[in-house]
Each structure stands twice: as C-alpha cells, then as structure tokens.
Amino acid sequence: MKKLALAVVLVLCLTLAAYAELNEPVKLVFAAQEVGTGAYSVSAAIQGAMLKGLPAGSTIDLTTNSPGGVGAPVLIQRKRADLIVGNAGPSLWSYQRSKKDYQFGDCPDVRSIAGGLGHAFANIMFTKAFVDKTGCTTIEEVIAKKIPVKLITKKNGTLGELTAERVIEACGISVEDFLKFATWEKTGTDAIKSGIQDDLYDATIDHVDAGQATTTEICLTHAMHFVQLKPETLANLNKMGYAPITVTAGTWNGLDHDIQSMGSQQNVIVPASMPDDVAYALVKGICENKEDIAAAVASLAWFDPKTAGKHDLNGAPLHPGAVKYYKEMGYEFDEFK
Numbered sequence: 001m002k003k004l005a006l007a008v009v010l011v012l013c014l015t016l017a018a019y020a021e022l023n024e025p026v027k028l029v030f031a032a033q034e035v036g037t038g039a040y041s042v043s044a045a046i047q048g049a050m051l052k053g054l055p056a057g058s059t060i061d062l063t064t065n066s067p068g069g070v071g072a073p074v075l076i077q078r079k080r081a082d083l084i085v086g087n088a089g090p091s092l093w094s095y096q097r098s099k100k101d102y103q104f105g106d107c108p109d110v111r112s113i114a115g116g117l118g119h120a121f122a123n124i125m126f127t128k129a130f131v132d133k134t135g136c137t138t139i140e141e142v143i144a145k146k147i148p149v150k151l152i153t154k155k156n157g158t159l160g161e162l163t164a165e166r167v168i169e170a171c172g173i174s175v176e177d178f179l180k181f182a183t184w185e186k187t188g189t190d191a192i193k194s195g196i197q198d199d200l201y202d203a204t205i206d207h208v209d210a211g212q213a214t215t216t217e218i219c220l221t222h223a224m225h226f227v228q229l230k231p232e233t234l235a236n237l238n239k240m241g242y243a244p245i246t247v248t249a250g251t252w253n254g255l256d257h258d259i260q261s262m263g264s265q266q267n268v269i270v271p272a273s274m275p276d277d278v279a280y281a282l283v284k285g286i287c288e289n290k291e292d293i294a295a296a297v298a299s300l301a302w303f304d305p306k307t308a309g310k311h312d313l314n315g316a317p318l319h320p321g322a323v324k325y326y327k328e329m330g331y332e333f334d335e336f337k
Contacts, residue, residue, distance in 0.1 A: 022278065029083070031072070032063065032066050038297075042300065045297045049292055070157055073090065083268060088243065093240075094316070095107055111316055112270075113279055115266070115308055122263065123205070129199055129202075150182070150201045229261070242312065243265060247260075276321035277321065283321065309326040309332060310334055314334075318333060
C-alpha cells in the first residue's frame, strides 16, 4: 500500500514538474510581415499580450520575414521563427499534404496554440449580367451544367486563389475538370475590380474581411449576385479546415440577406519542439489579454478564448501546452484526428 502511495506521489511530482510555471526569461522570434501592414499590426498586438504571460525579462523579437498566412507553416518547419500568424486552412494543408500535392506541404512539425483571430470568409460573386444570361445563381449549378464561366481571382499562392480552388473541389470536381469548360484569370486586385466592372469576367471568388476595399468598390459600382453555397459544399469546406461564418445582410451594397459561408481564420503557429510550459504561457497571455489585443486591432475583437482551441479555427494540431491551458479553463478544444 505504501509503495502504491509513493508511486502516485512520484507520478504527480513528475507531472507538476513537466508543467511547472516558467521562472526564467525566454527569448523568442516572431515572424511578421512588413511594418505598416495590417498583418504586422496583428502580430504586434499578439506579441504584447504574450509577453504578459512570460517571466520578466523575456523577449519576443518581431522580424519582417513572414511570407503571409499561406506560407507561414514553411518558416516554422524550417526553424526560421518560433512564432508566426498563419491561417487555419493553410496550416492544415501544410501539415497533411506533401509538396507533391501542395507547394507549401511537408510541414509535420507545425502546431497551433490559438485560432479564431479574425472574421474573414469565402466570398463568391457572379455579375448580374451572367445570372441574367445563364439563369444560374449557384456555383454548383454552373458546374453541373458545365456553363462556360469566366472566373477571375487573386494570384497563385494567395489565400484568395487557394480558397477558389477549395470551393471548386468542395463542389465535387477537380480544378483540372473545371477548366475543361471554364476559364480562370489570376491577377491583382485592381485588375479584378476593373475586369468585373467592364463585364470581362462573370465571377470572382476571394477570402476577405467585411469592408475589404476591392469588393466594396465592386459592389458600389456594379450589380452583383452574392452566391450561397449548398449545405454539402459548406460541409466539405469545413472538412478542409474552414470554419462556419455568417456574412450578414448589408456587408456589401446590394446584399439584403444573410449568407452562410466558411472562413479560414488566423491562428498562431509554433514548432512542435517548443517546450510545453512556453506554449502554455503564450496561449495564457493571448487568452487573458483579449481586451488589449481587441483595442489594438479591431478585427481581433472576434477572438474568443472559449473557442480558440477548436480544430476548424486552428487547422494544425494543437500544441500540448495549449491543450493543457484549454483543459484547465474548461474551454472548447478538439483533439486532432
């Protein structure tokens, strides 16, 4: 009996030691985008919150070598940074897929500590002229009937372009087969705006926040139809790492009803090798200083610590240190499957 009690005490001591509170300062590198960008502001706000969870004397140095949310996992995999802001969908694709299937793949060492840092969504629009000409109001109908639609999106490697790929795939068709009856131009935002306004293209797909300038201007100057994806398409996007989001009436000029969409929200990703107690302290700093980050960047007001551990807001598996924090707080989180 005494031996059993001693064994229990020993296990408890080892467990507590593994998650002991940090006492020594830590030094971390946080990859951000260029100074002055919205992405840099998000990183700076999160940096300040995380420092509050670390011991005195700790540093989190912001660099400006982040390639953006799509390529962020590669920097973590290559050990070029300890922290970076990514997106849930790309984090999942980089973790799950090989470079043969996805150019940013082969990143098995990527882990997430908190997701839901934003309110972006897949936005699909047809021109009214295209709807009037074809009678088609959904992308699923366009694909089923093989209507020769002219699509325009952002450039290769952007989340807008990748979201367009995922929407097509979620409809049950490959991009290769889609291009057998459709055309697809990939370009910059100014060309998207002018191309739609001049009726050179029939449709556009992007991944944006409410108020995004290009989409706002298109909707103010051109008659557009806002596409609602079917439930099965939405469910497929959810499996791909997107989370449900409602685009409310009035978000764009002419949108007079809510649209159910999916969004790949921003997350904070770290290497799997990060010590558990460091990851725990970082997520604690973010979650317990929500008001500070929301005051610094308006889009971060959407962040909710109670759901920050959900799989569809993180994509990549949660770091064990983050799991421990969410368990302690009784917050929602998902084990990776």
